[in-house]
Amino acid sequence: MQPGTFEVLVLGSNGALPAYERFPSSQLLHVNERLYLIDCGEGTQFQLRKYGVRISRIRQIFITHLHGDHVYGLPGLITTFQLMRRSEKLEIFGPPGIQSFCEQVLGWTTSQLQFELRCHELRELNGVQFFDDEAVRVSALPLEHKVPCVGYLFREKKERRKLDAVRLRAEGIPEICWRSLERGEDVQLPDGRRLAHAEYTISPPPGRSFAYCADTIYTRALLPYLHKVDLLYHETTFLHELEATAKEYGHSTTVQAAELAREADVRALLTGHYSARYEDPETLAMECRSVFAPVITGKEGLKIIVPWPREAGAPYATV
Numbered sequence: 001m002q003p004g005t006f007e008v009l010v011l012g013s014n015g016a017l018p019a020y021e022r023f024p025s026s027q028l029l030h031v032n033e034r035l036y037l038i039d040c041g042e043g044t045q046f047q048l049r050k051y052g053v054r055i056s057r058i059r060q061i062f063i064t065h066l067h068g069d070h071v072y073g074l075p076g077l078i079t080t081f082q083l084m085r086r087s088e089k090l091e092i093f094g095p096p097g098i099q100s101f102c103e104q105v106l107g108w109t110t111s112q113l114q115f116e117l118r119c120h121e122l123r124e125l126n127g128v129q130f131f132d133d134e135a136v137r138v139s140a141l142p143l144e145h146k147v148p149c150v151g152y153l154f155r156e157k158k159e160r161r162k163l164d165a166v167r168l169r170a171e172g173i174p175e176i177c178w179r180s181l182e183r184g185e186d187v188q189l190p191d192g193r194r195l196a197h198a199e200y201t202i203s204p205p206p207g208r209s210f211a212y213c214a215d216t217i218y219t220r221a222l223l224p225y226l227h228k229v230d231l232l233y234h235e236t237t238f239l240h241e242l243e244a245t246a247k248e249y250g251h252s253t254t255v256q257a258a259e260l261a262r263e264a265d266v267r268a269l270l271t272g273h274y275s276a277r278y279e280d281p282e283t284l285a286m287e288c289r290s291v292f293a294p295v296i297t298g299k300e301g302l303k304i305i306v307p308w309p310r311e312a313g314a315p316y317a318t319v
């Protein structure tokens with residue numbers, strides 16, 4: 001099977017207050033030919049341009065919650081789409097209130113859109129799948145923050161099962177039956193033999209996965225959904241010495257994020273949503289690594305390439 005693209009581009013890695021030229025939250029997931037924008041903090045469209053993203057290819061935007069550092073980039077981006085004479089539908093997923101936010105801000109700025117803007121408010125967050133297309137399936141995860149907050153789990157769609165041509169030939173199965181087996185149908189041969197399609201086809205390896213968990217306190221409720229995901233983005237707003245502060249503001253510490261990553265047995269943890277008090281994100285990533293080794297320090301412009309096929313223990317390429 002040909003490996004497709006599965007990449008995450010960090011557009012903004014900072015928490016609420018501007019600091020050290022970092023941008024507020026936003027990431028772009030690129031799966032094969034599809035682009036998915038996740039969170040859209042202030043300045044996201046400038047970051048998309050800076051890193052050469054063709055923004056017209058974005059068809060879906062996934063918003064975690066309605067704090068400004070995750071949504072204030074939306075009005076500008078939507079207006080740009082309008083100025084670019086977009087005609088394709090744009091879908092925005094998010095918590096209850098996302099539709100009102102878009103309507104109000106576009107109403108106040110008297111923006112008449114020439115394309116269809118469809119908002120979907122997500123209320124069921126227990127791993128329920130709410131979107132799919134030819135590249136991915138997306139599920140909503142329960143985050144715990146100061147306001148309703150949605151986590152997102154993206155799973156690459158598997159290809160269909162492949163014929164086991166070696167076995168089919170070895171057993172002399174007539175080629176006229178092969179297509180039926182490939183389509184998932186069992187076959188009865190003229191000699192009475194019954195062929196189960198599962199025995200004559202090979203399951204493709206599971207698709208790659210990316211989970212986006214911010215903003216949230218440390219919550220073990222996420223564990224069942226995060227088991228063995230290929231890349232987990234989990235906010236690391238504070239060093240662990242500020243555990244009480246993190247809880248008070250609905251955030252997590254480095255150690256908490258790393259513990260969750262270790263418990264869920266994920267392949268790699270991506271850090272981000274740094275408090276403005278920290279100049280060097282590496283300080284936070286280092287503390288994560290004291291608990292869980294495969295940590296990638298999120299920073300603006302970093303692209304993480306999730307490989308295919310996976311090689312056990314191999315670090316992910318970053319650009």
Ligand SMILES: [Zn+2]
Nearest residue numbers: 065067145215
């Ligand atoms: Zn927040």
